[in-house]
Amino acid sequence: MKTNANAETFELGVCYYPEHWPEQLWADDFRRMVETGFTIVRMAEFAWSIFEPQEGVFQFGLFDRAIDLAHSYGLKVILGTPTATPPAWLTERYPEVLNVTYDGVTLQHGSRRHYNYSSPKYRELCARITTQLAQHYNTHPGVAGWQIDNELNCEINVFYSESDHQAFREWVQAKYETLERLNDAWGTVFWNQTYTSWSQVFLTRPTPSPMQPNPHQALDEKRFISDNAISFARIQADILRKVAPSQWVTTNGLFGHLDSHELNDELLDFFSYDSYPQFSTISDDSNEVNPLRDRSWSLSLSVVRSISPNFCIMEQQSGPGGWVNRMDMPSPKPGQMRLWTYQSIAHGADKLLYFRWRTATMGNEIYWHGINDYHNQPNRRVKEAAQVGRELAEAGKHIVGTRNEAKIALLRDYDNEWDGEYDVWYGPFMWQSNKEWFKALQKRHISNDLIYLRSKTTLEDLTPYEVLIYPHPAIMSDATAALLDQYVQQGGTLIFGCRTGYKDTRGQCYMRPFPGAAKDLCGITVEEFTLVKGTRPATSIQWGNDPEALTGADAFNDILHVEEDSVEIMGTYASDYYAGKPAVTRNKRGTGEVWYYGAVFNEQAALKIVDSLNLASPVADWLELPGEVELQIRKSETASYVFLLNYSEEPVTIRLKAQKRDLLTGRTVSGSFTLEGFGVLVLY
Numbered sequence: 259m260k261t262n263a264n265a266e267t268f269e270l271g272v273c274y275y276p277e278h279w280p281e282q283l284w285a286d287d288f289r290r291m292v293e294t295g296f297t298i299v300r301m302a303e304f305a306w307s308i309f310e311p312q313e314g315v316f317q318f319g320l321f322d323r324a325i326d327l328a329h330s331y332g333l334k335v336i337l338g339t340p341t342a343t344p345p346a347w348l349t350e351r352y353p354e355v356l357n358v359t360y361d362g363v364t365l366q367h368g369s370r371r372h373y374n375y376s377s378p379k380y381r382e383l384c385a386r387i388t389t390q391l392a393q394h395y396n397t398h399p400g401v402a403g404w405q406i407d408n409e410l411n412c413e414i415n416v417f418y419s420e421s422d423h424q425a426f427r428e429w430v431q432a433k434y435e436t437l438e439r440l441n442d443a444w445g446t447v448f449w450n451q452t453y454t455s456w457s458q459v460f461l462t463r464p465t466p467s468p469m470q471p472n473p474h475q476a477l478d479e480k481r482f483i484s485d486n487a488i489s490f491a492r493i494q495a496d497i498l499r500k501v502a503p504s505q506w507v508t509t510n511g512l513f514g515h516l517d518s519h520e521l522n523d524e525l526l527d528f529f530s531y532d533s534y535p536q537f538s539t540i541s542d543d544s545n546e547v548n549p550l551r552d553r554s555w556s557l558s559l560s561v562v563r564s565i566s567p568n569f570c571i572m573e574q575q576s577g578p579g580g581w582v583n584r585m586d587m588p589s590p591k592p593g594q595m596r597l598w599t600y601q602s603i604a605h606g607a608d609k610l611l612y613f614r615w616r617t618a619t620m621g622n623e624i625y626w627h628g629i630n631d632y633h634n635q636p637n638r639r640v641k642e643a644a645q646v647g648r649e650l651a652e653a654g655k656h657i658v659g660t661r662n663e664a665k666i667a668l669l670r671d672y673d674n675e676w677d678g679e680y681d682v683w684y685g686p687f688m689w690q691s692n693k694e695w696f697k698a699l700q701k702r703h704i705s706n707d708l709i710y711l712r713s714k715t716t717l718e719d720l721t722p723y724e725v726l727i728y729p730h731p732a733i734m735s736d737a738t739a740a741l742l743d744q745y746v747q748q749g750g751t752l753i754f755g756c757r758t759g760y761k762d763t764r765g766q767c768y769m770r771p772f773p774g775a776a777k778d779l780c781g782i783t784v785e786e787f788t789l790v791k792g793t794r795p796a797t798s799i800q801w802g803n804d805p806e807a808l809t810g811a812d813a814f815n816d817i818l819h820v821e822e823d824s825v826e827i828m829g830t831y832a833s834d835y836y837a838g839k840p841a842v843t844r845n846k847r848g849t850g851e852v853w854y855y856g857a858v859f860n861e862q863a864a865l866k867i868v869d870s871l872n873l874a875s876p877v878a879d880w881l882e883l884p885g886e887v888e889l890q891i892r893k894s895e896t897a898s899y900v901f902l903l904n905y906s907e908e909p910v911t912i913r914l915k916a917q918k919r920d921l922l923t924g925r926t927v928s929g930s931f932t933l934e935g936f937g938v939l940v941l942y
């Protein structure tokens with residue numbers, strides 16, 4: 259049985275490290291947290307040496323005092339299992355627990371996440387510390403729940419220790435049973451890679467042309483890493499369920515090579531995410547047209563929502579961020595931290611904790627600022643958090659448990675994400691197309707979900723959506739194509755981009771005309787294709803008969819050939835030797851339709867399709883919004899809350915044809931209304 263993330267109350271809180279501060283500060287800290295409107299704190303996720311200073315010697319004094327004190331102030335506590343930071347005594351005595359890089363370098367004590375998931379010794383020691391903690395705190399009235407480890411697969415998401423090679427060998431053996439099947443799946447006849455004994459099978463290893471291992475093996479390696487991370491977390495989840503059954507279990511994440519949907523379904527009560535919207539600012543790609551900047555974090559939050567419709571933000575950015583030598587993020591401007599808080603809530607957060615209460619005075623994160631500065635004097639970030647605290651004290655009761663609604667979804671899947679990480683002939687396209695579609699939908703205020711297609715996905719999961727956009731699923735099984743066909747036949751609209759359907763689940767190419775498994779769906783074949791780069795100049799697509807209606811045909815061009823009478827040509831290439839050939843097609847099928855767009859999407863092309871399909875904002879009849887504002891709707895059976903978030907620091911005008919109230923302030927909003935810079939409204 260899954261516990262709802264929210265239960266009845268919205269929780270606002272903060273991450274706190276009692277072990278970083280003199281004990282005489284704790285009471286004042288907890289008192290001020292309550293004053294700020296906080297109800298929950300997370301502790302202990304890096305404190306293994308404090309609980310177990312020597313192997314097998316356990317002590318709980320420091321955290322007993324901290325938890326008791328927090329509880330005496332009415333705060334609930336989330337306890338992290340401390341397995342992301344093995345103690346020095348542990349790695350000294352059992353060096354086999356350490357992670358090893360692809361090049362064979364052992365990662366040593368001195369930072370964090372330097373362990374591997376496969377070492378039987380590490381699994382045993384993690385099980386023991388988790389059992390000790392669960393036994394000690396399972397009946398503590400102040401402990402609400404547990405966070406397993408911290409950010410599985412963050413910092414590093416590949417593992418090449420001896421135990422990992424061994425575990426991988428067992429994993430492939432269980433998957434393929436015979437070497438013949440393994441050889442077949444990995445296509446080892448190519449370049450004489452054929453295995454004649456299981457002992458010859460390893461995770462990918464350095465090869466003469468650097469980092470060029472067998473691509474099918476590389477795909478299986480990522481599937482293994484994901485399964486292995488889940489099996490590592492499962493040990494702790496099982497212990498916590500058994501020993502502390504009345505406390506909930508979560509973990510914070512969303513990192514590479516990990517099927518977070520499976521992790522959540524198998525082990526967690528709800529998923530947690532750490533939201534640092536400034537990452538999108540420091541990684542700003544200056545070539546990008548109309549970047550969404552901190553608003554692009556909403557796309558990540560849509561992914562989180564697909565894992566767990568109501569979730570916890572375990573760490574919400576609350577100041578400038580940065581490590582000593584990298585990740586230097588500007589300070590959020592006045593109002594921006596509050597905006598980010600509501601960005602998370604608008605997407606489904608029912609618990610939210612700021613990272614962190616006070617900036618650390620030592621270690622790698624002396625520049626990763628908390629809401630309090632080192633000096634601990636009043637500052638504007640604490641005031642801003644307190645404003646949020648006051649607002650949510652009332653508004654949180656209404657928001658909690660409501661769920662987002664959308665009629666359009668972007669589709670992704672892990673196989674293509676992982677295979678595409680290695681395969682540059684389509685992998686990078688997915689990220690561009692996701693971003694460009696998201697921009698187009700955001701600018702038109704059309705809320706979208708993001709769905710991961712999984713082996714468990716059923717037609718019922720897809721039918722709530724009028725439109726599904728699946729940009730470049732190179733890997734597509736016939737079973738997936740059949741499921742998508744059912745969706746289309748019953749009236750759905752499905753949109754593909756270039757490089758669709760030509761690989762099987764092993765990552766091998768079908769001996770069929772492209773788009774392979776999706777050919778019947780699309781009613782076209784790909785006559786020819788080319789990358790658009792180097793000496794191949796960019797071309798464009800002409801939509802309909804208007805020679806002015808051109809959009810760029812980015813990165814890759816599939817030159818299409820119509821196979822079925824049901825296909826209509828929506829756009830043609832405008833130049834090069836394939837000028838006039840179909841670039842965009844629409845196939846009427848059953849009561850639905852399938853679009854094939856022969857290139858990588860850009861915002862303009864996505865908007866052309868949005869217009870052709872007459873897609874509009876769900877609130878278009880009563881609300882007019884400028885492009886700077888994000889719209890998200892959270893609903894219950896009886897209520898609907900319309901979140902409006904202004905990402906610009908300048909005021910913007912919104913126009914309402916109906917009279918509404920703002921849940922955060924209680925004021926009435928109607929007619930022409932000025933929403934302040936970084937302003938937020940929750941209308942109902």
Ligand code: GAL
Binds near residue numbers: 409412573613623626
């Ligand atoms: C997260 C991590 C925290 C802290 C924070 C800021 O990824 O869980 O422990 O490191 O980032 O760097």
